[in-house]
Amino acid sequence: GLGVINIPVYVHVVYSNANQNISNTQIASQISVLNEDFRKANNDLNLPSGTTFANDATDVEIEFTLANTFRYSNARTSWGTNNAVKSAYPPVSPSTHLNIWVAEIGGGILGYAQFPGGNSATDGVVISPQYFGTTGFVSAPFNKGRTATHEVGHYLNLRHIWGDGRCRQDDFVADTPSSDGPNYGCPSFPTVNCKTPDMTMNYMDYTNDACMYMFTDGQRNRMRAILNPGGARAAL
Ligand code: ARG
Ligand code: ZN
Ligand code: CA
Numbered sequence: 001g002l003g004v005i006n007i008p009v010y011v012h013v014v015y016s017n018a019n020q021n022i023s024n025t026q027i028a029s030q031i032s033v034l035n036e037d038f039r040k041a042n043n044d045l046n047l048p049s050g051t052t053f054a055n056d057a058t059d060v061e062i063e064f065t066l067a068n069t070f071r072y073s074n075a076r077t078s079w080g081t082n083n084a085v086k087s088a089y090p091p092v093s094p095s096t097h098l099n100i101w102v103a104e105i106g107g108g109i110l111g112y113a114q115f116p117g118g119n120s121a122t123d124g125v126v127i128s129p130q131y132f133g134t135t136g137f138v139s140a141p142f143n144k145g146r147t148a149t150h151e152v153g154h155y156l157n158l159r160h161i162w163g164d165g166r167c168r169q170d171d172f173v174a175d176t177p178s179s180d181g182p183n184y185g186c187p188s189f190p191t192v193n194c195k196t197p198d199m200t201m202n203y204m205d206y207t208n209d210a211c212m213y214m215f216t217d218g219q220r221n222r223m224r225a226i227l228n229p230g231g232a233r234a235a236l
Helices: 024-038 084-088 146-155 217-225
Strands: 005-015 062-073 098-102 111-113 125-127 192-194
Touching: 005 024, 005 084, 024 062, 024 146, 084 098, 098 146, 111 146, 125 146
Parallel strands: 005 062, 005 098, 098 125
Antiparallel strands: 111 125
């Protein structure tokens, strides 16, 4: 195997007001969360003991290093989900770097990502500033940096835990149980929609930041497969 993989990150801060021009401290807080979550070093792991999920949290062995930050002032106040911000400020070396745009999407949307294998001109992740990092201009209950963890999961080929379908729609990961649709808020265990408990605490559900805290072994393998030689993100 590849051992611990390091992904260098470029952060593009696109702001129309001073709040959105987030601090270097806020950016660093997000890089820290990514490193904790992808190394199973997060201190909020809370899997219900004595259940089928008790031992399912996995160290993905991916780390992230901030390579550079770019800042752009722009009068536009929302950027939508159609890659407009990437057209305005193109990704830098997307085959070797994860590009993250911190820009107001609008409509209460937290973030969006491009799956592996897409157009390099739009490759990367976009997150609204108030959902990026854990300190500064952040907004509960999405102030624990989990939007980036979720979006980087997509960027590394993970689907939503419910497969974007109903109970029988697969997320292509064997050890995540089927679920019927997104869960929100902070569900209690067990939350059952498809015969067995939903893994509401998985980063790829839609629960509050404080209530998602794990990837599984199957998700680890799916993410690392595209980083292996021949994989869509091998150059990272
Ligand atoms: N809605 C976004 C997506 O589907 C992000 C959801 C992130 N959830 C969170 N608790 N931060 O990609
Ligand atoms: Zn998602
Ligand atoms: Ca599954």
